[in-house]
Amino acid sequence: MPTSNAQRQAAYRARHLQSDDGEGVRLNLIIGTHAKCALERLAGAHGLTC
Numbered sequence: 788m789p790t791s792n793a794q795r796q797a798a799y800r801a802r803h804l805q806s807d808d809g810e811g812v813r814l815n816l817i818i819g820t821h822a823k824c825a826l827e828r829l830a831g832a833h834g835l836t837c
Contacts, residue, residue: 790798804813818826823837830837 800813827837
């Protein structure tokens with residue numbers, strides 16, 4: 788039987804939740820433009836992307 792959209796999405800989230808130590812936290816939030824720019828600058832300073 789084919790999987791539903793909700794089942795596929797749950798499986799995707801479960802696969803992409805893992806971090807290097809096997810424990811991960813998923814965040815879904817809205818931040819202000821100033822905070823976004825600060826995070827982008829910080830990531831760039833460390834050679835990372837947002």
